[in-house]
Amino acid sequence: MEEAIRKIDKKLSLPYWDSTLDFDMENPANTIMFSPEFLGDGYGVVTTGPFANWATPIGQLERNIGGDSELFSKEIIKSIMKRCKTSEIVAPTADSDSDIELYHGGPHVWVGGHMTGLNTAAHDPVFFLHHAFVDYIWETFRTRQSSVCKVNPELDYPKASGEHASNRAMDGxxxxxxxxxxxxxxxxxxxxxxxxxxxxxxxxxxxxxxxxRGVCVSIERKLTPEEGSQAGGSLEFFAKDTAQSPRAASARDQVKQLDVGPTFRAPPAEPRTQKAQLARMR
Known part of the structure; x- marks a missing residue:
């Protein structure tokens, strides 16, 4: 993707989306990332930002941010960095607290909509920014392999067969x-x-x-009335109320209609997600 971009402008690079900066907010769903300045709408059909009215093979691009699962956290990454062998951070041999493939699925499901499905995730440009960050984590792990673990990352390919065999030709x-x-x-x-x-x-x-906490955190975007909910007779934007907002409710209904195929394996819903909020209301 980056090479394709550079055929148009050699000065451009593909950025990564460090979602730990959003995870550390009071309510990650309020991040500036899903605003017209950056990635556009986070709820329902994307109609703002650089990807407004973005067409995909199954209709216009849709999202439902903060609906389920979780973003990357610094704690997850620290757990991954405690390991020394690639087999310790990838399925099927990784422990659940250091499985980078499992946690990579979190932001897929958290963004929702097209990003949730294996067949449709790459239709959302967020896919490439997210995967660039996954690769950043992996490269940080590889650097640590050499400097701390004294493991040669070039040779540390896990035992695998079939499409993941070490000598199988890469697709594309x-x-x-x-x-x-x-x-x-x-x-x-x-x-x-x-x-x-x-x-x-x-x-x-x-x-x-x-x-x-000594960490950088994303700022909040300017929220619309449809993103809040009535609490005590006034409009509120607390994390616990996200699931009750009209925009989130509408987005949940919209993305249910999408045929995204198989969904990503991902961690369970963290407490601030719509899924967890709705479960507490029952």
Whole structure:
């Protein structure tokens, strides 16, 4: 994808979406990321931002942010970084607290809509930003393998057969086999990652430093009345009320109609999601 972008403008790079910055908010669903300035609507059909009225093979692009599962958290990433072998962080041999594939499914399901399905996730441009962050986590893990674990990441390919066999030809990348993706060449000669922002200077007007926790956090977007709910006779935007908002309710109904095929394996709904809120109301 990045190479395709650079055929149009050589100065552009594919950014990653560090969703830990949103997870650390009081209510991740209120993040500035899902605003006209960035990714557009988070509820229902996307009609704002650079992907407004984005067409897909199954209709206009749809989302339902914060509906289910969870975003990446710094705690999850720390757990992954405690491991030394790739087999310890991938299915089927990883423990549940360090399974990067399981936790990669969290943001897929959290964004909702097209991003939820294996057959449709790549129709949402968020897919590429999310996967760039998954690769950033993996590259950080590989760097630690060399520096701390004294493991050669180029040779640490787990035992696998079938489509994941080390010497199987890569789909769509003529001349490469799966294990070629483990070569240090790519980040030595082809691309590198900017580090995720840290306090005290988070480097963006769209981030703020939470001094109490020492972490950078996304700022909230300007919320519409449809994103709040009536509490005590007034409009509120608390995390616990998201599921009751008209926009979230409408989005839930809309995305139910989407045929996304099989859905991603993902962690259970964290307490701030619509699914967890609705369960508490029953």
């Amino acid at each position: 990348l003529s001349g490469f086999v799966n294990i070629d993706g483990y070569r240090n060449y790519w980040t030595k000669s082809w691309y590198k990652y900017e580090r995720s922002p840290t306090c005290p200077s988070c480097g963006s007007p769209y981030l703020k430093c939470d001094k109490a």
